[in-house]
Every structure is written in C-alpha cells, then in structure tokens.
Amino acid sequence: MLIRENISLLPFNTFRMDVKAKIFAEYSSVEELRALLEQYKGEPLLHIGAGSNLLFTKDFDGVVLHSAMRRARCVSEDADYVWIEAENGLVLDELIAQLCDMGISGLENLSYIPGEVGASAVQNVGAYGVEAKDVIESVRAVSIADGAERIFSNAECQYGYRDSIFKNSLRGKYIITHVVYRLNKHFEPKLNYGNLSSEVGFNPTPMSVREAVIRIRQQKLPEVSELGSAGSFFKNPVVPKEKADELLKLYPDMPHYNAPSLEGREGVGLCKIPAAWLIEQCGWKGKMMGGAQCYEKQPLVLVNRNNATPEDIVNLAAAICKDVKEKFGIAISPEVNYI
Numbered sequence: 080m081l082i083r084e085n086i087s088l089l090p091f092n093t094f095r096m097d098v099k100a101k102i103f104a105e106y107s108s109v110e111e112l113r114a115l116l117e118q119y120k121g122e123p124l125l126h127i128g129a130g131s132n133l134l135f136t137k138d139f140d141g142v143v144l145h146s147a148m149r150r151a152r153c154v155s156e157d158a159d160y161v162w163i164e165a166e167n168g169l170v171l172d173e174l175i176a177q178l179c180d181m182g183i184s185g186l187e188n189l190s191y192i193p194g195e196v197g198a199s200a201v202q203n204v205g206a207y208g209v210e211a212k213d214v215i216e217s218v219r220a221v222s223i224a225d226g227a228e229r230i231f232s233n234a235e236c237q238y239g240y241r242d243s244i245f246k247n248s249l250r251g252k253y254i255i256t257h258v259v260y261r262l263n264k265h266f267e268p269k270l271n272y273g274n275l276s277s278e279v280g281f282n283p284t285p286m287s288v289r290e291a292v293i294r295i296r297q298q299k300l301p302e303v304s305e306l307g308s309a310g311s312f313f314k315n316p317v318v319p320k321e322k323a324d325e326l327l328k329l330y331p332d333m334p335h336y337n338a339p340s341l342e343g344r345e346g347v348g349l350c351k352i353p354a355a356w357l358i359e360q361c362g363w364k365g366k367m368m369g370g371a372q373c374y375e376k377q378p379l380v381l382v383n384r385n386n387a388t389p390e391d392i393v394n395l396a397a398a399i400c401k402d403v404k405e406k407f408g409i410a411i412s413p414e415v416n417y418i
C-alpha cells in the first residue's frame with residue numbers, strides 16, 4: 080500500500096491539470112482497499128483510473144484512491160467462448176493487446192482507448208461500433224459504505240451510451256475491482272463502422288483489426304503523451320425525430336442516425352446527431368480560449384494546448400454549449416466528469 084500526502088495530480092490526469100490531492104493512496108489487493116476505506120471513513124473519496132475521463136476543476140480536499148491490481152486470468156471456457164477476469168487497475172489496452180495476441184476477440188475495436196479496466200466498465204467505453212457492455216459478463220465491486228462485495232450482472236449494470244448504474248443511482252457508492260468479459264474463440268469481425276473495413280483489408284484477424292483501429296485513431300485523436308485532453312469532451316445529443324426533421328429543412332447535409340429509444344428499440348422516434356458537426360457549424364473548430372483549444376482535427380475533443388487552467392477548459396466548454404444551444408436549440412452535455 081502506498082500513501083502520500085498533499086501531492087500534485089498532474090501525472091494522474093490526461094488533461095494535465097496541476098491540482099493537488101490531500102491524500103493519494105494506492106492499494107494492491109481488495110483487503111488493502113477495504114482497510115483504506117475503513118481508515119478514511121467520512122473523508123471525501125475519489126477513485127481514479129488513468130484520469131483520462133476527468134477534468135479536475137480544483138484541488139481535491141480528500142482521498143484519491145488508485146488501484147495497483149493489474150492481473151488478468153481465464154476463469155472459464157467452453158468450445159466457443161473464454162471468460163477472462165481482469166483487475167481494475169490493468170490498462171485496458173494492455174489487456175486487449177494480450178488477447179489479440181492469443182487470437183481471442185471481442186475487445187479489439189476498443190484498442191488504444193486510454194484508461195484502466197475498472198473505469199471502462201463504469202463508463203461503458205465504446206469505439207468503432209463496439210461498446211464494453213457487449214462483452215462484459217459481470218462486474219465485481221466493493222461497497223464504499225461497508226466494504227461488502229457485490230457482483231453485478233451485465234443487466235444490473237444498466238448500461239447505456241457512455242452510461243451505467245455506477246454513474247447514476249450508485250454513483251460514488253461502489254468501487255469496481257474486477258470485470259469478467261465473455262470473449263470469442265471464433266473471430267466475428269465487426270467492421271461496419273466508418274472506414275474500418277477498408278483499413279483492415281482481407282482476412283482480418285483480431286490483431287489486424289486492432290492495428291487498423293490504432294492507425295485510424297492516431298490520425299484523428301491527440302496522443303495523450305503529447306497533448307493534454309480527455310478524448311471526446313461532449314456526448315452526441317439524442318433528439319426527438321421531429322426536432323431532427325425540423326433542422327434537416329434548414330441544414331439538409333446534417334448527419335444523423337436513428338438512436339435506440341428509451342425502450343431500447345431502434346428508430347422509434349429518436350435521432351443521434353454528431354456533436355462534432357454541431358460544434359464545427361458554430362465555428363469552434365481550432366479556436367482557443369485561454370490555453371484551451373477546440374481540437375483542429377476533431378472538434379468534439381478539447382485540448383490543453385498551452386498550459387490551460389481548469390477555468391480555461393470549463394469556459395471553453397460552456398461557450399461551445401451556449402453557441403450550439405443558440406444556433407440549433409440542442410443542449411449538448413459533457414461526457415467528461417468534472418471533479
């Protein structure tokens with residue numbers, strides 16, 4: 080167990096915000112996690128992974144927890160599937176690289192998303208037509224209140240678009256410690272999204288899909304080691320179909336997709352509109368406010384271009400939301416967690 084006081088969180092968030100935490104504690108087992116929860120009962124707690132979906136807006140006057148549990152193991156298999164249990168602190172992309180190496184498929188489209196296994200199951204990360212929920216069998220978590228362990232089935236996680244029960248009714252109540260994935264022994268490539276199919280070419284393998292995804296991502300998204308960001312800053316808004324039809328009369332080229340309805344059925348009255356398009360139409364692509372910039376290659380991403388402060392990012396995000404609301408009458412909201 081590692082405990083440090085009054086430390087800078089700069090190395091622990093990909094936006095590179097130089098804020099401080101009163102306490103930073105890292106555990107190497109579930110028993111150590113329980114001991115920390117007991118020791119710091121009553122203090123404000125924040126569990127982080129790689130800090131790639133966070134915006135620290137100020138110093139954190141409490142305990143920041145991080146996992147150093149980084150193993151993965153096969154817990155079961157049959158003729159078609161293999162069940163892999165991964166610990167929360169394992170870097171998701173390292174797990175995916177290992178699985179692709181072994182020819183095990185299901186997660187390859189999520190290659191190169193920064194972050195750790197635990198948070199990916201909170202956020203239901205998604206990319207190139209696949210979401211974590213498609214392969215998550217169950218999630219093991221520890222209650223912050225009393226340290227009790229609970230296993231959540233996929234259905235109990237209440238997954239939605241970048242959403243889960245851990246972001247809603249159970250927000251701040253559980254720490255995910257393990258995720259069990261059900262993965263394929265027989266490869267069924269999912270290549271329908273964008274230009275993935277042409278980038279992959281003939282005879283795809285899990286590894287060739289992974290490599291293609293990485294090539295595409297490297298062209299469009301900032302490298303976290305070079306430019307601070309938290310990936311897509313905003314969620315793509317979902318609007319009633321009538322609203323989309325109204326906008327299509329004014330903007331016939333507006334991209335739009337049928338979205339799952341509240342009942343989970345396709346095409347019954349809801350439309351998803353890419354937030355990147357809305358933001359670009361408002362003229363924000365490439366623009367700066369203070370040290371923060373709307374990324375010139377992908378306007379959905381806000382970047383720390385020049386020593387941005389938390390206020391710079393917050394102000395830029397607010398200005399973008401305001402303009403999109405005024406021009407299109409659509410409220411866009413951050414995907415990133417403000418802390």
Ligand SMILES: Cc1cc2nc3c(=O)[nH]c(=O)nc-3n(C[C@H](O)[C@H](O)[C@H](O)COP(=O)(O)OP(=O)(O)OC[C@H]3O[C@@H](n4cnc5c(N)ncnc54)[C@H](O)[C@@H]3O)c2cc1C
Binds near residue numbers: 127167196197241255
């Ligand atoms: C360049 C870039 C590209 C990205 N591309 C994508 C993409 O394609 N698709 C996508 O979905 N996301 C993308 N993201 C966003 C981000 O990588 C994911 O949301 C990722 O899952 C966050 O993981 P993390 O470990 O960094 O979580 P953190 O940012 O550390 O935490 C995120 C949230 O989860 C909570 N949390 C963390 N660990 C746990 C735990 N064990 N138990 C309970 N709660 C926990 C935190 O308190 C916080 O609220 C991108 C980010 C960047 C910087």
